[in-house]
Ligand code: FES
């Protein structure tokens with residue numbers, strides 16, 4: 001017998017009202033070509049978390065990043081200006097900076113030795129002085145846009161993208177005086193997850209699954225008071241939090257998602273940032289950075305936090321991998337979203353649909 005599938009919207013790119021919204025079609029998560037569409041239409045057009053400001057505090061400090069496949073070197077020059085230069089030589093695309101560090105005075109290509117100033121100007125090109133029509137003054141490394149905010153550094157490849165201040169508008173007011181910049185970095189943990197990057201984000205954006213998937217976490221949050229607030233470019237999930245003093249104590253759990261792939265998770269005295277990066281079809285890498293308020297990073301607390309978070313992450317990774325297999329099975333067509341508990345997912349999908357429409 002042929003299975004009866006629920007109807008999917010005829011035009012999956014069209015905006016959907018929340019009350020009628022369905023999940024995105026499976027092909028958005030499973031089609032190998034969807035990765036290139038996401039890279040061009042979404043990831044290359046949005047602001048992405050790329051570094052901490054404290055790594056780049058002094059002239060010559062530099063760090064590497066990659067945004068939508070474009071390698072960047074973030075570097076502060078002698079005048080104190082921070083830039084995000086494309087880390088690709090203008091001669092024949094050779095590699096420039098190889099690693100993060102300090103004391104950088106210029107960039108040198110490791111292929112044929114062209115050199116660049118820290119503002120991207122070409123300084124030298126060995127053996128090229130007499131080449132007809134070759135003018136080094138016309139050559140410079142392209143730059144991405146940069147924004148420093150709350151001790152975090154964001155970059156964007158697209159000149160037409162909104163100003164960063166617009167993207168994070170409203171978040172500082174909700175921080176109510178908590179300084180993310182004052183939090184000290186403590187640990188980085190990198191996870192590889194067997195699902196499309198958007199599926200990982202979808203899962204993050206709703207508390208609907210917490211009761212089924214996270215028995216430990218659901219005991220700390222107040223599911224009745226769990227609330228999602230939508231803004232233009234970000235969403236916030238907030239819940240009262242009650243945990244042992246040795247873990248987070250009591251207060252509020254605040255989970256911000258900044259489109260397209262940054263998460264800011266704030267618990268009392270502790271910040272965790274997540275970056276969700278595509279890693280080939282049906283796979284993603286998630287970078288977790290842990291920070292603590294001054295005096296809050298005692299080793300036992302950090303260990304308890306890492307162990308608890310690791311359990312939650314393992315639960316999420318397992319369910320996301322299972323959902324990815326469900327998407328790929330051919331059995332499924334998009335089901336209805338829960339308007340009261342999956343509005344963050346809908347909001348993300350609306351932003352994705354708008355980005356994909358813009359590129360089509
Ligand atoms: S590719 Fe950089 S000098 Fe040739």
Ligand SMILES: [Fe+2]
Nearest residue numbers: 203213214316
């Ligand atoms: Fe989860």
